[in-house]
Amino acid sequence: MKEMPVPILAPYLFQQRLLAWFADHGRHELPWQQARTPYRVWVSEIMLQQTQVTTVIPYFERFMARFPDVQALAEASQDEVLHLWTGLGYYARGRNLHKAARVVMDEHGGAFPVHSLEAMAALPGIGRSTAGAVIAQSTGERAVILDGNVKRVLTRLHAVAGWPGRPAVERRLWALAEHYTPHAQVVDFTQAMMDLGATLCRRGSPDCGRCPFRDVCVAHARGEEKRFPESKPKKALPTRETLMLLLQDDKGRVLLEQRPPSGLWGGLWSLPQFDDHGDLEGWLDVHAPGAELAPARSPFTHVFSHFRLEITPQPARVTRLDAVSEQRRWVEPGRPDGIGLAAPVKGLLESLAPFTLSAPQGPRPDSQEEESPMSQTVFCRKYQQELEALPFPPLPGKKGQEIQASVSRQAWEEWQALQTRLINEKHLNMLDPASREYLMEQMERFLDNRETDQAEGYVPRGE
Ligand code: SF4
Known part of the structure; x- marks a missing residue:
């Protein structure tokens, strides 16, 4: 039997209530609501997919400052686009944005085809709802939208059962959206x-008491707001290791290595990845003979929509x-400027900047200084005697200089x-400020010969 929408309100009543509510409580000052060009609306719509407005605003503003129009975006390199996208996630959106800008320049003479829903929806990364939103928002022409927010409102208002990703459910929601969309305003x-x-009508905490549809909403009447929209039937996510x-x-x-242009983290810069230690050591034998391995760090998990990736960092x-090339480059952990980074790699680099585990921070590559062949000595605060000094500050900033001036190489290596061991055995997450603070405190205790926490297997010097 053909499914028919069962409207709860006549369209004009629905529109009247909604627009009255919007006049008083809607958002009117968002950056993309000023100078509503198709380009600005399109960029905002793509950024807003799966991302909240408050997160998007600074990204949008940086993006507009760098790429004020579609031509500037089309002429940029993918690296530059992904760099400005770093942190927003779902990088396919950034890649498609870039591709679509080039299509607009090459096939539409630099003007978005906003008078044709089909032509808009054919641009890379733009589906029917996004095409509708760009058309409606930038031209005022009637176009229907059905993004995640609209789906939630409609499934609740009508208590539409079933996961909205199912074609039959989606068809019904489009029919409802079509029914309510006006020809003006x-x-x-x-x-x-x-x-x-x-x-x-938020996902976890709908504020029905202030909703203009609370008297007619079926889910609210049944006290079942949170049941809708129904979730996708769950499959256990497989786990991969790397x-x-x-x-x-x-x-x-x-x-860092640049990933291939498509696939996981396509086009982003990442750390070299291996399936197992045999592969990793084989690669080091060929490209970095003589490399010294440090103990592996505790694994952590990065969750993708279709699998979980368990990542073990191997310092x-x-x-x-012998392997630096176009696709490989050295970066300073605190300054990976101008490149798009895979999210877990960004976190790992940040964790390295203040806590260099396997190598002291050296001078900048453009420094003219050379290390003296003679070892310097320092009066070591831990051993209370003159001992060989550290060749470089081991941490960034003033703290690093303080340590270089008062801690011997021997004491630092022991720390x-x-x-x-503390990081590995206590499973510290170096992205967590509390873990970093804890280590700083332990470091001070160790260097002052006060009692420290002991990781299992650690034998203090002299015992
Ligand atoms: S009454 Fe509640 S559940 Fe229904 S549309 Fe309004 S906010 Fe959403």
């Missing part, structure tokens, strides 16, 4: 639908590398060994 109407879903090589040179720089230090 389309800009406000589409924004109002999205705002109602984002600010009142080793990420954290290879540092004697200046503390880390080797190593090298003095010679690094203890630190590595």
Whole structure:
């Protein structure tokens, strides 16, 4: 039997209530609502897919400052686009945005085809709902939208059963959206639908008491708001494992590789990845002979939509590398400027910047300084005697200089060994500020000969 929408309100009543609510409570000051060109609306719509407005705003503003129009975006390199996308996730969106800009330039003379839903929806990364939103928001022409927010409102208003990704459910929701969309005031109407879903009819905590449809909403009447929309039937996510090589040179720089243009983290820069230690060591034998492996760090999990990736960072230090090429480069952990990074790699680099585990931070590559062949000495605060000094500050900033001026190489190397054990055996997450603070405190205790926490297997010097 053909499914028919069962409207709860006549369209004009629905529109009247929604627009009255929007006038008082909607969002009118979002950056992409100013100068609503198809380009600005399109970029905002792509960024807003699966991402909240507050997260998107600074990305949108940086993006517009760098790429003020579609031509600037089309002429940029993919690397530059992905760099500005780093942290927003779902990088296929960034790649498609770039591709679509080139299609608009090459096939549409630099103007978005906003008078044809089909032509808009044919651009890379733009589906029917996004095409509708760009058309409605930038031209005021009637176009229907059905993004995640609108789906949530409609499934609740009508208690639509079934996962909205199922074609039959989706068809029904499109029919409802079509039914309610007006021919005038389309800009406000589409924004109002999205705002109602984002600010009142929220996924986990709908604020039905303030909703203009609380008296007619079927899910609310049944007290079943959170049952809708129904979730996708769950399949257990498979787990894959990988080793990420954290290879540092004697200046503390880390080797990154560019991923192939498509697939996982396509086009982004990442650490070299291996299935097992045999592969990793084989690669080091060929490309970085003489590399020294440090103890592996505790694994952590990065969850993708279709699988979980268990990542074990494997630190190593090298003095010679035969494999630097277009697709491989050394970067300083605190300054991976101008390139798009895979999310877990960004976190790993940040964790290295203040806590260099396997190599002290050296001078910048453009420094004219050379290390003196004579070892310097320092009065070591731990051993209370003159001992060989560290050749470089081991941490960035003032703290690193303080340590270089008061801690011997021997004491520092012993602290690094203890630190590595503490990280591994206590499963510290170096992205967590509390873990870093804990290690700083342990470091001070160790260097002052006060009692420290002991990782299992660690034998204090002299015992
Ligand atoms: S009454 Fe509640 S559940 Fe229904 S549309 Fe409004 S906010 Fe959503």
